[in-house]
Amino acid sequence: MKKTILVVDDFASIRDFVCDTLQRKGYETLGAANGNEAYQVLTQKANDVNLVLTDYNMPDCTGFELLKKIKENPLVTKVPVIFLTTESNPDKMRSAKEAGLSAWIKKPYRSETFFAQIENVMRNG
Amino acid sequence: MDSNQKRFVEDALDLLNELDEGLMQLESNPQATAPLEQVFRTMHTIKGGANMFGFENIGELAHQLETLYDMVRQGKMQITDGLISLTLHAFDKVRDLLKEKDVARINNAEVLKDHLTSAVNFLKVAESESSADISQTTNAKNKDELATFCLRISPTINITEDGNHPLVFIVQDISALGTSKVILIQKPSREVDHWEVFITTTAPQSELESYFIFVENECVVSYFKLTPCDLFEQPEFSEYLNSLDNLPADPTKIATFVALRLATYHQQKDEDEEIAEIGNTKKRSVSDSYIKVSKRKVDDLLNWISELIILQAQLATTASSIQSTALNDVAEQLEMITGRLRDTSLEIGLVPVETLVTKFKRLVRDLSKQLNKKVNFLSEGADTEMDKDVIEMMADPMVHIIRNSIDHGIEPAVERKAIGKSEHGTVKLKAFNSSSYVNIIISDDGKGISRENVLQKALEKKLISPNENPSNEDVFNLIFHPGLSTASQVSDVSGRGVGMDVVKQRIDELRGSVAVKSIAGKGTAIHIKLPLSRSIIEGLLVNVAETRYVVPLNVIERIDRIPYAEIHREDKVDKTVIVNEEPLPVLSLRQRFHNDVNPPKTADIISVLVNGIKKGIAVDRIEGKMQTVMKPLGDVYKQQDFISGSTILGNGTLALVLDPARLFLSTSHKEFSDKYEKSN
Numbered sequence: 001m002k003k004t005i006l007v008v009d010d011f012a013s014i015r016d017f018v019c020d021t022l023q024r025k026g027y028e029t030l031g032a033a034n035g036n037e038a039y040q041v042l043t044q045k046a047n048d049v050n051l052v053l054t055d056y057n058m059p060d061c062t063g064f065e066l067l068k069k070i071k072e073n074p075l076v077t078k079v080p081v082i083f084l085t086t087e088s089n090p091d092k093m094r095s096a097k098e099a100g101l102s103a104w105i106k107k108p109y110r111s112e113t114f115f116a117q118i119e120n121v122m123r124n125g
Numbered sequence: 126m127d128s129n130q131k132r133f134v135e136d137a138l139d140l141l142n143e144l145d146e147g148l149m150q151l152e153s154n155p156q157a158t159a160p161l162e163q164v165f166r167t168m169h170t171i172k173g174g175a176n177m178f179g180f181e182n183i184g185e186l187a188h189q190l191e192t193l194y195d196m197v198r199q200g201k202m203q204i205t206d207g208l209i210s211l212t213l214h215a216f217d218k219v220r221d222l223l224k225e226k227d228v229a230r231i232n233n234a235e236v237l238k239d240h241l242t243s244a245v246n247f248l249k250v251a252e253s254e255s256s257a258d259i260s261q262t263t264n265a266k267n268k269d270e271l272a273t274f275c276l277r278i279s280p281t282i283n284i285t286e287d288g289n290h291p292l293v294f295i296v297q298d299i300s301a302l303g304t305s306k307v308i309l310i311q312k313p314s315r316e317v318d319h320w321e322v323f324i325t326t327t328a329p330q331s332e333l334e335s336y337f338i339f340v341e342n343e344c345v346v347s348y349f350k351l352t353p354c355d356l357f358e359q360p361e362f363s364e365y366l367n368s369l370d371n372l373p374a375d376p377t378k379i380a381t382f383v384a385l386r387l388a389t390y391h392q393q394k395d396e397d398e399e400i401a402e403i404g405n406t407k408k409r410s411v412s413d414s415y416i417k418v419s420k421r422k423v424d425d426l427l428n429w430i431s432e433l434i435i436l437q438a439q440l441a442t443t444a445s446s447i448q449s450t451a452l453n454d455v456a457e458q459l460e461m462i463t464g465r466l467r468d469t470s471l472e473i474g475l476v477p478v479e480t481l482v483t484k485f486k487r488l489v490r491d492l493s494k495q496l497n498k499k500v501n502f503l504s505e506g507a508d509t510e511m512d513k514d515v516i517e518m519m520a521d522p523m524v525h526i527i528r529n530s531i532d533h534g535i536e537p538a539v540e541r542k543a544i545g546k547s548e549h550g551t552v553k554l555k556a557f558n559s560s561s562y563v564n565i566i567i568s569d570d571g572k573g574i575s576r577e578n579v580l581q582k583a584l585e586k587k588l589i590s591p592n593e594n595p596s597n598e599d600v601f602n603l604i605f606h607p608g609l610s611t612a613s614q615v616s617d618v619s620g621r622g623v624g625m626d627v628v629k630q631r632i633d634e635l636r637g638s639v640a641v642k643s644i645a646g647k648g649t650a651i652h653i654k655l656p657l658s659r660s661i662i663e664g665l666l667v668n669v670a671e672t673r674y675v676v677p678l679n680v681i682e683r684i685d686r687i688p689y690a691e692i693h694r695e696d697k698v699d700k701t702v703i704v705n706e707e708p709l710p711v712l713s714l715r716q717r718f719h720n721d722v723n724p725p726k727t728a729d730i731i732s733v734l735v736n737g738i739k740k741g742i743a744v745d746r747i748e749g750k751m752q753t754v755m756k757p758l759g760d761v762y763k764q765q766d767f768i769s770g771s772t773i774l775g776n777g778t779l780a781l782v783l784d785p786a787r788l789f790l791s792t793s794h795k796e797f798s799d800k801y802e803k804s805n
Binding site: 010011012013014016017020055057059085086088089090093094097101102103104107108110112113115116117119120 | 129132133135136137166169170172173174176177178184289290291293294295297298331332334335338339417
């Protein structure tokens with residue numbers, strides 16, 4: 001069965017680009033423009049989403065807030081979350097990890113690194 | 126440029142506008158946090174996108190500027206005019222770059238080099254100031270601080286070098302951070318025992334460490350900072366590493382190279398520390414949700430709806446001609462629905478005037494600085510919507526009007542103070558709707574247009590005769606005359622006398638109108654009235670030899686009916702026709718395009734104002750006023766530019782929409798104008 005990845009980014013061209021890239025690799029994708037929207041999609045389709053791939057800096061609900069929401073909700077807490085971001089502050093990375101983040105991919109990324117991280121996270125949950 | 130890059134460019138241009146807006150707000154209110162956060166976030170997004178889609182130079186510039194604003198966020202720096210100007214100019218350049226069609230051109234690092242240098246310098250100055258101010262401050266990441274590290278990465282899990290484990294790629298990513306050499310030490314089973322990575326990079330150790338945060342359970346990493354400079358510059362070091370061939374490096378050998386290198390290097394800088402960024406980014410106000418639709422789709426939609434309107438009109442005509450009540454009912458309901466459909470679909474193509482306001486704010490800011498005047502820009506009704514094409518066409522003319530207001534209207538602060546005005550002049554843009562028109566009023570509280578100056582100029586240029594005493598309105602309308610500029614001194618901002626005539630021309634093209642009001646010492650207001658849409662036209666339907674034409678309503682001054690014979694003046698010396706007791710040059714459509722077979726007894730003379738001069742169009746009969754959808758003529762008729770389009774009437778016949786300005790200009794009427802000029 002195809003794995004589904006929820007891509008969250010407020011910048012539409014990046015979101016579409018990431019979705020395209022993933023689709024070419026054979027993933028199903030869902031898109032959301034911010035954390036709140038993503039959380040809504042996720043709670044509605046909890047069983048269908050295998051991974052959340054989100055930007056860090058977004059208006060309204062940041063990636064970090066989204067991560068906390070996901071990890072605090074027992075229904076969706078098992079869905080792994082990856083940040084895809086230009087942010088590279090180690091403190092932020094550290095606290096995100098403590099909050100249950102599975103991986104941190106820095107933009108711009110190389111596609112090998114990108115897919116290796118995604119596959120690794122989905123394999124190991 | 127691939128389609129992803131194209132989309133990015135489109136989005137980025139939108140973001141740049143938001144950025145401009147934010148910067149402007151920040152400038153007027155340097156302490157406000159909301160615009161600061163917006164500016165920071167927008168730059169951050171631009172940086173991310175630019176790097177992602179391969180526009181590294183833009184990414185780098187955005188990064189440097191972002192760092193500056195981050196310092197402001199952390200309270201280490203104040204917003205200054207210099208900073209705002211630097212940012213505005215830098216992103217102006219980015220905007221120009223993004224408009225290039227060619228990726229190589231966009232990536233031309235030279236273009237942004239100056240801006241990058243000034244941003245870096247600004248940062249250096251700010252840093253030295255802030256570290257002087259605040260002891261114990263953390264240094265922002267400085268690009269000049271090179272260091273050479275040795276990393277020993279030992280996986281605690283079994284992986285091979287060609288495996289798909291993230292660790293493999295992390296090692297690759299790390300080695301890409303600078304000059305590096307990776308030595309892979311394998312177990313007999315060919316699995317990875319450990320990697321030794323020697324790297325000279327500007328990335329601080331904390332950044333290197335951050336790469337491993339998410340694989341902490343799968344590896345052990347130790348870090349050795351070898352030199353606070355580039356160890357690869359020591360030729361023996363590189364030679365030694367290259368000779369190793371996947372054997373572990375000997376620490377004592379490395380130590381000798383380090384000692385050699387350090388001997389020639391005076392240690393100057395302390396270890397880097399990371400920028401401590403403050404917590405969560407502030408929330409931005411929720412914006413209305415929008416979708417982007419290609420212009421072509423909207424145009425197609427409008428086109429089909431205009432077809433529908435025509436069809437509906439035909440249905441109405443047919444229904445009334447066969448006198449069927451049932452069909453009439455249907456036709457009426459259809460009329461209502463198509464009307465609504467037309468209105469809604471027209472709205473789709475409308476965008477708020479606001480898109481221009483940011484541009485104008487910027488203009489006012491730059492100009493007032495340049496001219497050393499104090500000017501506030503106010504806008505009212507910026508949410509008024511207009512056709513996107515119309516907005517684009519009006520941008521330059523409006524810029525010109527605002528330039529004029531600031532350059533010629535608003536007095537210097539000293540002068541204003543002396544006459545009891547506030548030091549700050551005001552330029553105001555007011556937009557509002559009335560029926561199917563959009564009104565734009567650009568006003569200033571400057572010194573107003575001098576009636577005497579305009580009159581004198583007009584006399585010099587022989588636009589009026591000395592004994593004429595025109596009304597104020599007529600005088601002010603003269604500023605739209607080609608070749609009339611009242612500025613006694615030509616500055617590079619405005620005042621070459623080209624401009625206002627172009628403004629007027631553009632407004633005419635859009636079938637709008639413009640009026641000038643000015644009170645000496647109090648200010649000037651320019652009132653522009655534009656049709657909501659370029660494709661909906663209000664006009665007079667006229668009949669000439671059984672052919673129908675539409676004359677746009679906006680140019681019509683008056684209508685007179687005179688005996689048909691009176692317009693025949695070919696054999697007379699004075700070719701003008703007396704209409705309403707005034708001589709008027711008249712163009713007879715019948716004589717021009719048709720023949721004199723079965724002429725009517727009377728002719729209707731439509732007086733129109735073309736470039737401020739009254740001229741007459743003679744037609745057989747006026748049939749009535751109408752509002753209709755204009756459709757372009759095919760390419761075949763492109764040469765006939767005095768016809769701006771066509772429209773299909775309820776009975777299915779065609780009417781041609783005239784462009785009066787071009788009608789009198791068109792070369793096919795050279796004869797007419799020659800005759801007129803000779804007689805003059």
